[in-house]
Amino acid sequence: MVSSFVVLALLAVLLGVLYILYGLKVNYDDARKTGLPIIVLPIDSANPLWMVIDRKVAQLVRRIPFCSGNFTRFNWRGWEIQDRYKAHQELGDALLFVTPGKMYLQLCDAEAVSEIFQRRIDFPRPPEATQMLNVFGPNLGTTEGQQWQRHRKVTASCFNEHVNERVWSESIRQATGMIRYWSSKPSINSVADDTRTVSLHVMSGAAFGKSYPFRDSEKVGSSTKEDSSSYGEALRLILDRCIPLVVLGRKNLGKPWLPKSFRELYQATLVFQEHMTKAYEDEKQAMIRGEEQEYNLMTSLVRASQATLSQKKDTYGGPHQEGLTEEEIYGNIFVFNFAGHDATANSLALGISLLATRPDVQDWIAEEINSVLDSVGSEESSYEAVFPHLKRCLAVTFETVRLYTAVAIAKSTGSTPQPLTIGGRTVIIPKNTMIIPNYSALHTHPRYWGGNSLEFEPSRWISSDPTPNGDVAYPLAAHHAEKFKEMPKTNSPFVGWSGGARNCPGRKFSQVEFVGVLVGLFRNFKVKPVPKAGENDAMARDRLAAQIRDDTGMRLLLQMLHPKKAVLQWTKR
Numbered sequence: 077m078v079s080s081f082v083v084l085a086l087l088a089v090l091l092g093v094l095y096i097l098y099g100l101k102v103n104y105d106d107a108r109k110t111g112l113p114i115i116v117l118p119i120d121s122a123n124p125l126w127m128v129i130d131r132k133v134a135q136l137v138r139r140i141p142f143c144s145g146n147f148t149r150f151n152w153r154g155w156e157i158q159d160r161y162k163a164h165q166e167l168g169d170a171l172l173f174v175t176p177g178k179m180y181l182q183l184c185d186a187e188a189v190s191e192i193f194q195r196r197i198d199f200p201r202p203p204e205a206t207q208m209l210n211v212f213g214p215n216l217g218t219t220e221g222q223q224w225q226r227h228r229k230v231t232a233s234c235f236n237e238h239v240n241e242r243v244w245s246e247s248i249r250q251a252t253g254m255i256r257y258w259s260s261k262p263s264i265n266s267v268a269d270d271t272r273t274v275s276l277h278v279m280s281g282a283a284f285g286k287s288y289p290f291r292d293s294e295k296v297g298s299s300t301k302e303d304s305s306s307y308g309e310a311l312r313l314i315l316d317r318c319i320p321l322v323v324l325g326r327k328n329l330g331k332p333w334l335p336k337s338f339r340e341l342y343q344a345t346l347v348f349q350e351h352m353t354k355a356y357e358d359e360k361q362a363m364i365r366g367e368e369q370e371y372n373l374m375t376s377l378v379r380a381s382q383a384t385l386s387q388k389k390d391t392y393g394g395p396h397q398e399g400l401t402e403e404e405i406y407g408n409i410f411v412f413n414f415a416g417h418d419a420t421a422n423s424l425a426l427g428i429s430l431l432a433t434r435p436d437v438q439d440w441i442a443e444e445i446n447s448v449l450d451s452v453g454s455e456e457s458s459y460e461a462v463f464p465h466l467k468r469c470l471a472v473t474f475e476t477v478r479l480y481t482a483v484a485i486a487k488s489t490g491s492t493p494q495p496l497t498i499g500g501r502t503v504i505i506p507k508n509t510m511i512i513p514n515y516s517a518l519h520t521h522p523r524y525w526g527g528n529s530l531e532f533e534p535s536r537w538i539s540s541d542p543t544p545n546g547d548v549a550y551p552l553a554a555h556h557a558e559k560f561k562e563m564p565k566t567n568s569p570f571v572g573w574s575g576g577a578r579n580c581p582g583r584k585f586s587q588v589e590f591v592g593v594l595v596g597l598f599r600n601f602k603v604k605p606v607p608k609a610g611e612n613d614a615m616a617r618d619r620l621a622a623q624i625r626d627d628t629g630m631r632l633l634l635q636m637l638h639p640k641k642a643v644l645q646w647t648k649r
Contacts, residue, residue, distance in 0.1 A: 099176030106506040107174050112181075112498075113167045117151045120177030122204070122510075127153060131629065154630035156182075156516040157480075160530065164517050170498045172509075179509045184517040186524065186569040188498045192487050192511060193576025194566070195494075197221070201578075202488040202510060209414065211326055212349065213407025216581065217415070228581075230400050231408055233380045235581050237460070238371035239282055240588045244459035246281040247589045250274040251596025252455060253290030258646045263606045266293035268425040268639035271593075275421035276312055278589050279413055284355050285372040310347035315417050317341045318632065352406050373412055377405050412582065419482040420586050422635040424593055426624065427476035429642050430532045432603045433621045437472070437534055442649065444468040445599045454595055459588065466591050467560045471537035473590040477572035478519045479532060482633045485574045487511040513571060524569035537561050606643045 100116060107114050119126050130152035138148045149155060150163070150173065163171060164184035173180040183189055192199045206218040216227040254274055258264050270293055280286045288308050314321060320338055321329065328334075329342035352374070359378040362369045369375050381399030400408065431438055448465045449457055489509045495502050505511070520529045525536070539559040563570045573580040580586075597603075607616040620642055627637050636642070 096176040100174060103174045103176070103179050107172045107179055110172060110503050110505065112170050112172045112503060115146050115150060115167075115171055115173050117146065117173055117175045119151055120175040121151065121153060121173075121180070122177065154634070156514055157628055157630075157634065158626075159516070161517040161521040164514065164521065168499075170503070179506060181505060181509055181511045182514045182517075183498075183511065184514045184521055185498055186518065187567045188496055189513045189518065189571060190567045190575065191497060192513070193571075193574070193578070196577055198490075198494050199487040199511060200490050202486055205486050209322065209411055210407065211321060211345075212352070212410040213401075213403035213405075215404065215407035215411045217411045218407075224578075226398060227400065227404065227408065228577075229398075230377065230380045231581055234373050234376035235585055236371070236376065239373060239376065240463075240584060241459045242285075242372065243278060243282050243585055243588045244457075244463060244592050245455070246278045246287065247274070247592025248454050248457065248596045249287075250277050250290050251593040254292075255597050255601055255646065257290070257292040258644075259601060259648065261646075263643050263645045265640045265643045267428055267642060267644060268421075268636060269293040271424040271428070272417070272421040274593060275417050275424065275589070276308070276315070278420075279417050280308055280311060281372070282416075282585070283373045283409060283413060284351065285370050285375075307347065307351045310344040310351070311413060311417075313341055313344035314348055315414065318414065318418075321345070348410075349406070352409055356402060356405060374405075374409060377408060381405065415483065415580075416582050416585060418633050420589055422482050422633055423473075423476055423480065423586075424590060425636060425639060426480045426628065427472060427590065427594075428597070428603070429620065429624055429636065429639075429644075430476060430479075431472065431598070432605050432642075432644055433617045433624075434532060435602065435604065435617075437532075438598055438602050440535075441468045441472060441594060442598050442602070445595050449595075449599070454599055457595070462595075463588060463591060466595070467538060467558055468534065469591040469594045470560060470587060471534040472594060473587055474537050474570075474572065475532060475534040476590075478525075478570060479530075480628060480634055481515040481519065481572050482635070484513065484515045484634075485578075487513070515571065518569055518571065521569070600649055601646050602649055603644050603646050606645050 096118065100118075104114070104116065119130075121127070121130070131154070134148045134152040137143050149159065161184060164182075169183065169185040170188070171182040173182060183192075200220050209215065209217050214223070214227075216224070216231050219227050251274065254270055257270075264270075270290075273291055273293070277288045277290065280288060284307065286307060317337065321341060324338075326342060326345040329338045329345070332339075355374045356378060359369060359375045360382075362375075363379065363382060377400065444466060448462055452462075488511060489505050489507055491507055493504050493507050496505050497503075518524070522529045528536075537560060539561055540557075568575065573583040573586075604613060605616040605620040607613060608619070611619070623638075623641060624636065627641070628634065629637050631637070
């Protein structure tokens with residue numbers, strides 16, 4: 077009996093090895109035809125089990141003598157953040173990773189990446205990377221072709237200046253509450269937790285017009301029971317536990333035999349659905365009564381959908397699907413919350429930590445903030461009057477996203493091979509190849525960003541007269557004489573909010589939120605890392621910079637892996 081089990085186990089292992097070798101052979105033969113540099117990896121990085129253990133396994137293998145190589149360098153999620161542009165500088169702008177499952181084309185070529193974004197039909201987003209977002213319904217992130225065009229037309233009108241005004245005021249209000257808490261403590265290590273709260277509250281205000289006071293991490297964490305009965309806590313639960321939600325689907329989470337945390341998550345989805353339904357029905361009734369409600373993403377989506385549908389009825393004499401269905405509105409609201417909350421929260425935590433290493437940059441943006449606002453209180457400031465003039469703050473936003481892009485968009489060749497121009501040569505990319513614009517390499521390659529490409533230097537985004545030795549100095553010239561350096565729309569080495577027709581519709585939203593938080597924090601306060609025993613301030617800043625560099629990686633999105641190690645102190649200017 078035991079011997080039979082051993083034989084079956086050995087046979088299963090043998091079949092597994094043969095399957096891996098066969099997959100590698102087939103993909104390797106296709107890869108050779110491209111003429112591109114090939115890197116063979118034994119495990120597909122999209123393997124769900126491997127995604128759970130990849131980083132730990134790679135760390136263990138590195139400890140074995142003579143075992144460092146392509147496997148430990150490339151076969152784990154987030155390798156790009158540690159490697160930056162080095163692999164492309166060594167091997168070429170286009171690298172073809174061959175695994176038993178798929179081939180992955182890693183690109184560090186601004187022209188090729190721009191071509192891929194422009195040819196969205198030839199290079200669609202891979203379905204397996206987007207369908208997981210169909211939790212509440214089809215949406216902008218999961219549709220293609222004409223369906224995507226319909227979603228884009230409606231949703232684009234929702235990210236408007238009325239919504240940005242709400243984002244601005246809510247961001248400053250939340251940041252003011254956050255700095256009140258931070259400055260009352262000798263030190264804090266809750267930057268990542270607290271920026272998640274800020275981002276959550278900004279999103280709830282922008283999406284549904286619901287305002288909440290800032291709650292510090294102690295109050296959030298001290299709750300013995302997570303209350304999913306309110307909209308705010310329901311959304312927090314959904315976003316904090318989104319992995320089982322997208323893997324299992326919300327209808328399966330309520331099974332009695334699943335863990336209690338899953339059932340709590342299921343209850344939160346019901347509450348979130350209930351709030352979306354109520355907001356949807358309230359807006360429809362307001363439209364029937366001819367009332368004008370406060371602008372937010374939900375009201376804008378409903379009105380834009382109804383307006384588009386009415387126009388098509390007039391044109392065609394009957395109903396014509398151009399607006400969004402109720403389910404599609406819910407799907408888009410969820411994706412806005414999913415993308416806008418986590419990505420912005422992680423970027424804010426990284427940006428604040430980076431600023432803590434650069435007191436000169438803090439002084440630089442504080443000078444601008446106080447000059448622009450003058451005697452106007454931060455919470456009384458007008459988005460329309462203030463935001464366009466905060467170029468230095470916007471530069472900090474762009475520089476943070478350049479170094480640490482929270483969301484990297486993958487593309488695919490789909491079911492047919494596709495030609496692509498790389499380095500002036502046309503290459504036929506095999507079918508079903510995943511195409512990965514290597515954001516981390518593209519955003520740091522010296523070819524595009526100069527010799528200090530790995531440094532946090534927000535001034536690179538500002539046009540100003542250089543100092544006599546050619547370096548940019550802090551503070552720069554008077555802020556009103558400065559100009560923000562806009563990147564070209566095509567062939568740009570910066571794709572922090574994606575590019576082409578499918579660029580991020582919430583780009584301005586996130587920028588307004590980031591700048592608003594900087595205004596609330598740095599107008600009257602400054603921050604530094606708390607020195608450890610034997611350290612001075614400069615040594616503490618170097619240690620924090622090293623932590624950001626070495627301990628930022630992929631979980632669901634790019635983030636600081638152990639943010640509580642960053643202990644900061646806020647003081648009045």
